[in-house]
Amino acid sequence: MTDPELTVEPTARRDALTFCVFGVLVFAVTLFFYLAGFELPQAAWGLMYIASAALFFLGIAKLVEPQVSLVLSPTEVRYEHRRGTWHFNWDNLIRFDIPRTQRGGEVEELPYIGFRLNNIEPVLDSISPRLAVYLVSEQRHLLAAALRRELPAGTDYTPYYDIPSYYKSANGQVYRGVQALFAVRCQQLRELLGYDLYVPSSALDRPLDEFCRWLQQVQQHRHQVDPE
Incomplete structure (x- = not known):
């Protein structure tokens, strides 16, 4: 019987799906507000879109990390x-x-x-x-x-x-x-x-x-x- 291997899972992968979901959620809420005619400064719209993209791509970056480090x-x-x-x-x-x-x-x-x-x-x-x-x-x-x-x-x-x-x-x-x-x-x-x-x-x-x-x-x- 061979000795077992121990594996270490990186913390960098934690909450990857959560970040992706929040990114999509922020984008959906922003799009809803825009289509509903909410009046917000142009900078606010841009900030919300940037935040949604940042959250989503951060989640993707976590997902592509190896499951074992x-x-x-x-x-x-x-x-x-x-x-x-x-x-x-x-x-x-x-x-x-x-x-x-x-x-x-x-x-x-x-x-x-x-x-x-x-x-x-x-x-x-x-x-x-x-x-x-x-x-x-x-x-x-x-x-x-x-x-x-x-x-x-x-x-x-x-x-x-x-x-x-x-x-x-x-x-x-x-x-x-x-x-x-x-x-x-x-x-x-x-x-x-x-x-x-x-x-x-x-x-x-x-x-x-x-x-x-x-x-x-x-x-x-x-x-x-x-x-x-």
């Missing part, structure tokens, strides 16, 4: 995204936690869970180009926050945003193109925040601190876990 098996952790996946073996994992920045006496938790790996190569070899490009773009604000908080004031940030021509791993493997870009970003975030890979809180099914405790239990007992 993380898959935890006894051997690996796999991140699922509509643009692709990455995965690594448990044995390759050094640690995970909520990344934090600190300046002076102020500590700020970032809305992610970070994973620090012993070897990033398996991720570079398996990640889809579309997901790599998306993550580099998505994590620009994470990099910016880390640069502002972790480096001395007045530091030149330009090198952190240069596009690399290649990346050479610790084992001597050379990566180019999208893989090199993603590898360098992982390296930068590892230097600044201590982790290679980051999963946003919106992709999780519970608060970050609670998720970390649960994931620690899964890691310790992954060969006899039971889905919650």
Whole structure:
């Protein structure tokens, strides 16, 4: 009998149908008022139509998100995204936690869970180009926050945003193109925040601190876990 896989459903998908229904409802009410001859300022009509469209498309955006964001098996952790996946073996994992920045006496938790790996190569070899490009773009604000908080004031940030021509791993493997870009970003975030890979809180099914405790239990007992 094989060990069960645990899956994590992202909070980003919650209330998707509710947003769609409210969007249609606002549009229907606006259309009814318009056909009934209600006199409203032109800006009010426009605002109501924009609100209905925003609600509807937000619901659609939630619906197209994968139903599962993380898959935890006894051997690996796999991140699922509509643009692709990455995965690594448990044995390759050094640690995970909520990344934090600190300046002076102020500590700020970032809305992610970070994973620090012993070897990033398996991720570079398996990640889809579309997901790599998306993550580099998505994590620009994470990099910016880390640069502002972790480096001395007045530091030149330009090198952190240069596009690399290649990346050479610790084992001597050379990566180019999208893989090199993603590898360098992982390296930068590892230097600044201590982790290679980051999963946003919106992709999780519970608060970050609670998720970390649960994931620690899964890691310790992954060969006899039971889905919650």
